[in-house]
Amino acid sequence: MLEDHIIESIQDGVLVINEEGIVVKINTEYTLITGVEREEILGRPLSAVRPNAQLVQTLIDGKKRTGVYRKLQGREYVVDMAPIFENGKVIGAVSVCKGKDEVVELLDQLNVQQKRIQHLEEVLHSNYRSNYTFENIIGNRGGLKETIEIAKKKAANVIFPVLLTGESGSGKEMFAQAIHQASERANRVFIPVNCAAFPKELMESELFGYETGAFTHANKMGKSGLFQAAHEGTLFLDEVGEMPIDLQVKLLRVLQEGKIRKVGGVKEKEVDVRIIAATNQNLYERVQKGLFREDLYYRLCVIHLKVPALRDRKEDLPELVEHISKNYTINDRKVVVSREAMTALASNAWPGNVRELKNALYYALSMMTTHELEVSHLPEAVRTQRQSIIPSSQIYSDLSLANYVQSSEQQYIKQVLDQFEDSYSGKQQAAQKLEISVATLYNKLKRINKG
Structure with missing residues (x-):
């Protein structure tokens, strides 16, 4: 039989x-x-x-x-x-x-495999470990202090998604890492993914994984995706506005149901992942244009944090410059920044924000032969953008660096305002030239008038 x-x-x-x-x-x-x-x-x-x-x-x-x-x-x-x-x-x-x-042989094999899994988990955790805390975020002006407080008290203590918006280079990933480090998931993985860096087909398999034979040249054993790798941890989706519409549907399901399905798969798998998303675009405008799903927008926007641009917090420049250059010495002497060089830095619009400032300072540090950083050491782009705000004859030795930067900024704002009518329309034009919002301009004017 x-x-x-x-x-x-x-x-x-x-x-x-x-x-x-x-x-x-x-x-x-x-x-x-x-x-x-x-x-x-x-x-x-x-x-x-x-x-x-x-x-x-x-x-x-x-x-x-x-x-x-x-x-x-x-x-x-x-x-x-x-x-x-x-x-x-x-x-x-x-x-x-x-x-x-x-049985003993099988147990030995099982122990070997468990040790391999443990080793792989340790490698994975070391590769995807967040480095920054809120203490690493330098400055407190231009709304930065308020953003940090909300992130500390609200975003870090809940499991809901967080949407970080702000210009490129303003420090969105640093905020994401700090939120993760302050949360209950601090000892788990933090996995960053740039949604603009992958073609559509590759992004889906990277995020969700794929089954055996899902597509040509696929790994014969299949592959786990980053959602599975981030289980019980945090997945940081940078440039989320660039995610294709059909992938947005799958992301929405993860947020709603806590489940993923691999490419070429049938079964769903539960995952426990905290999502922090970031973008330098206006997502609501993309929703209006049909480029971003409205339901996903509201799912991501449970907690919305706006990271201010560097030009909106110029008062933080001295502290930022000191922090970036503090570990460098020339001839065993600590680097100091001349007032003229600080004026040049304060006069720059910094469209690339803190990232651009870092690059400019790294360039200057590599050009220096003495311990004092001068205007001549700065990149040409920074030197050519600076304005003559305070003549050297008006530089007083009793001014602190922070007060000097603030005074330089106020002088420049006055110079720009003089070019336009004294009206709301004139203020709008001045704000546009200064590359700040009208609200920020009015806040700065209040401080000038108080002074």
Whole structure:
């Protein structure tokens, strides 16, 4: 019979009893493992041949038993037992056994694989570890202090998605890392993904993974995606506005249901991932143009944090410059920045924000031969953009660097305002030239008038 051939081909020992406890099936592997000859047991009550056999009890109570250790006549093995049902009634039971040596070998292999998994997890965690905390965010002007406070008190203490908006280079990823570090997921992975860096087809497989044979040249073993890698951690989706519409649908499902489906897959898998998204675009405008899903926009925008541009917080420049250059020395002397150089830095619009400022300072530090950073050391683009705000004859030695930068900014604002009418329209034109919002201009004017 076919079932006899099937049982005989199984590499484990198999024994089957009917509802009366009579042994009706046995394979060769069972006799090799247990030492029981086929003629001794086949067709006889199991309890008569093996008085302590628990398979009879399985027949009575209908319960499965696993990992039962047996030692008889110097032979050691491990047995799994299960009842056989037909129409809800127990009509027999089956036992499957493995020799002790085989079990030990399998356990050794399992231990090796568990150690490999542990090692891979440690590597993964070391590769995807956040480095920045809120203490690493320098400055408190131009709305930055308020943004930090909201991020600390609200965003870090909840599981909801966070949307960070701000210009390129303003520090959105630093905020994302700081939020992760202040959250309960701090000891788990933080995985950054730039949505603008991947073509559509590759992005889907990177985020969600793929099954075996999902597409040509796919890994034969399939692949786990970044959502699975970020399980119980944080996934940072930078430039989320660039995500294709069809992928936005899949992201929305993750946010709603906490489930993913691999490319080419059928089954869904649950994941526990905190999403922090960032963009330098106006997502609401993209929603209006049909380039971004409105439902996803509101899902991401549960907590919305706007990271201010550097030009809106010029008062933070001295502290930023000191922080960036503090680890550099020339001839064993700490780097200092001349007032003329600070004026040039304060006069720049910094469209690339803190990232551009860092690059400019790194360039200047590489050009220096003495410990004092002068205007001549700055990149040409910074030197040509600076305005003559305060003549050198008006530089007073009793001004602190921060007050000097603030005074320089105020003088420049006055110069720009003088070019336009004293009206709201004039203020709009001045703000546009200064590359700041009208609200920021009015706030700066209030400080000037108080002074």
